[in-house]
Amino acid sequence: MQVYQKTVLEHSRKPHHFGQLATATHSAEGFNPLCGDKVTVYLNMSSNGTISAARHETSGCAICMSSASMMADAIQALNFETAKALCLQVNTMLTSDSSGNPPGMPLQSLEGVRAFPSRVKCATLPWQTLLTAMMGETLTTTEQEA
Amino acid sequence: MNSLPFNIDSIRAQFPILHQQVNGHRLAFLDNAASSQRPDAVIDAVSHYYRNDHANVHRGVHHLSHRATDAYEGAREKVRAFINARSIREIVFTSGTTESINLLASSLGQTMQAGDEVIVSRMEHHSNIVPWKLLAERIGIVIKVAPINQQGELVLDELAKLFSEKTKLLAIAHVSNALGTINPVADIVALAKQHDVPVLLDGAQAVPHSKVDVQAIDCDFYAFSSHKMCGPTGIGVLYARESLLENMPLFMGGGEMVISVSFEKTIYNDLPYRFEAGTPPIAQAIGLGAAIDYLEDIGMDNIAAYEHQLLELATTALSDIDGLRIIGTAAEKAAVVSFVFDDIHPHDLGTVLDHQGVAIRTGHHCANPVMDFFGVPGTVRASLAFYNDAEDIEQLVKALHVAVGMFR
Numbered sequence: 001m002q003v004y005q006k007t008v009l010e011h012s013r014k015p016h017h018f019g020q021l022a023t024a025t026h027s028a029e030g031f032n033p034l035c036g037d038k039v040t041v042y043l044n045m046s047s048n049g050t051i052s053a054a055r056h057e058t059s060g061c062a063i064c065m066s067s068a069s070m071m072a073d074a075i076q077a078l079n080f081e082t083a084k085a086l087c088l089q090v091n092t093m094l095t096s097d098s099s100g101n102p103p104g105m106p107l108q109s110l111e112g113v114r115a116f117p118s119r120v121k122c123a124t125l126p127w128q129t130l131l132t133a134m135m136g137e138t139l140t141t142t143e144q145e146a
Numbered sequence: 147m148n149s150l151p152f153n154i155d156s157i158r159a160q161f162p163i164l165h166q167q168v169n170g171h172r173l174a175f176l177d178n179a180a181s182s183q184r185p186d187a188v189i190d191a192v193s194h195y196y197r198n199d200h201a202n203v204h205r206g207v208h209h210l211s212h213r214a215t216d217a218y219e220g221a222r223e224k225v226r227a228f229i230n231a232r233s234i235r236e237i238v239f240t241s242g243t244t245e246s247i248n249l250l251a252s253s254l255g256q257t258m259q260a261g262d263e264v265i266v267s268r269m270e271h272h273s274n275i276v277p278w279k280l281l282a283e284r285i286g287i288v289i290k291v292a293p294i295n296q297q298g299e300l301v302l303d304e305l306a307k308l309f310s311e312k313t314k315l316l317a318i319a320h321v322s323n324a325l326g327t328i329n330p331v332a333d334i335v336a337l338a339k340q341h342d343v344p345v346l347l348d349g350a351q352a353v354p355h356s357k358v359d360v361q362a363i364d365c366d367f368y369a370f371s372s373h374k375m376c377g378p379t380g381i382g383v384l385y386a387r388e389s390l391l392e393n394m395p396l397f398m399g400g401g402e403m404v405i406s407v408s409f410e411k412t413i414y415n416d417l418p419y420r421f422e423a424g425t426p427p428i429a430q431a432i433g434l435g436a437a438i439d440y441l442e443d444i445g446m447d448n449i450a451a452y453e454h455q456l457l458e459l460a461t462t463a464l465s466d467i468d469g470l471r472i473i474g475t476a477a478e479k480a481a482v483v484s485f486v487f488d489d490i491h492p493h494d495l496g497t498v499l500d501h502q503g504v505a506i507r508t509g510h511h512c513a514n515p516v517m518d519f520f521g522v523p524g525t526v527r528a529s530l531a532f533y534n535d536a537e538d539i540e541q542l543v544k545a546l547h548v549a550v551g552m553f554r
Binding site for chain 2: 001003004009012034035036037059060061062063116118119122
């Protein structure tokens with residue numbers, strides 16, 4: 001199945017950067033009330049807006065877990081604007097038919113989710129939560145637009 | 147399976163939707179608790195009505211209006227006989243179980259005051275929780291919750307302790323949609339009667355699967371939906387004991403529920419019409435009538451016996467899968483198997499199963515308190531109907547093995 005690529009399954013079985021970050025300067029919880037998925041994103045952001053550390057605690061399906069894991073890999077050491085741009089790139093890849101500007105591997109391995117409308121929010125929840133944390137807010141749900 | 151009470155192949159032949167490929171596979175439709183499918187008899191009845199008989203009911207002097215009214219009221223009589231109500235005055239058509247319960251909550255709510263109590267159970271569908279929560283927020287009623295045990299059965303001893311002088315209603319599922327538990331409703335009603343408390347049964351999951359006799363159960367209110375019993379969507383029933391319905395405050399205002407209206411005085415219609423404002427779901431009622439004829443032709447006892455065999459087959463086959471845990475193991479169960487794997491999320495299973503033509507439901511099944519009780523985010527639920535067969539279950543099991551191989 002296109003949606004459960006090897007990379008996706010590997011990240012879901014052994015998620016990277018999993019767990020709390022005691023020194024987090026920013027953190028937010030994201031919920032999908034329809035399925036009970038929950039993602040907490042922890043960030044250490046320096047005063048100039050660079051993400052010096054990112055971790056996540058995710059309770060959800062394989063798509064949600066692997067999306068959070070790949071996201072945590074991808075945003076280490078990014079600055080605020082670059083991380084925000086990446087959020088938009090991933091969101092476009094998951095929700096839009098136009099090819100746009102793909103985010104590259106391994107994030108592109110999530111592209112297959114787009115063909116499963118009921119599962120798109122599983123993949124976007126970590127990114128929505130990341131944006132929420134970066135904006136200094138603490139809570140988001142899939143039933144509100146980020 | 148043992149000797150079957152009917153020819154399953156000829157039953158399946160009457161459901162056109164079953165005979166299609168989904169994602170390149172034979173369709174195994176195992177999401178019947180969410181909504182059932184329709185036999186030709188129901189599809190044809192609705193189509194025939196629209197092609198030949200449609201007009202508004204109860205108001206035209208013309209021929210078609212008479213025909214539509216006869217068909218619509220004929221459906222009400224079929225519903226009455228189907229659940230053995232005493233009179234058609236006790237059969238209120240609604241848009242479905244949810245509206246039936248909201249009608250009751252809205253009406254009874256007008257007679258309640260702060261501190262009055264409504265008892266529900268832990269296994270209720272959200273539609274038998276939220277209407278009472280709304281009353282709690284609006285007028286301050288108190289909701290008491292009867293607990294369930296690890297098998298997903300109601301704890302009757304604990305339920306018995308919840309009654310008080312302030313209890314105005316016991317509202318409880320006949321059959322749990324998430325677990326399949328069949329509650330001992332006649333015993334529950336007898337218990338409530340000791341405290342002089344009326345009982346609403348949410349029968350959405352019971353009526354499609356076994357004979358329901360509201361007089362034998364002796365409940366005061368009984369709610370169910372057409373679309374879960376092979377009838378159209380958009381119509382349901384509230385059965386209400388006439389002596390109670392007669393004195394209940396009205397629900398919605400409009401045409402149909404009145405005899406005459408002036409700005410000085412309104413005369414309300416007789417039962418059950420005064421609870422049916424506006425043009426009713428006529429075609430849906432006729433379709434429901436056709437569904438009842440169809441089910442009775444097969445025989446509700448035959449349906450129950452066959453589905454019980456399917457349930458045993460499914461339970462045995464699923465129990466053999468490594469790591470699969472069934473949620474809801476009540477001694478008395480309808481043909482619903484809810485299950486989880488500790489290491490595979492229900493939604494991932496749902497997607498992989500769908501890819502193999504198997505339609506099941508994943509998630510909380512509109513029963514969050516049940517999921518919380520069992521400590522799971524959701525379950526995978528296979529819910530069976532009399533038109534399912536052993537091949538559907540084999541296909542489910544095979545698809546689960548594929549999913550397990552993929553995620554482990």
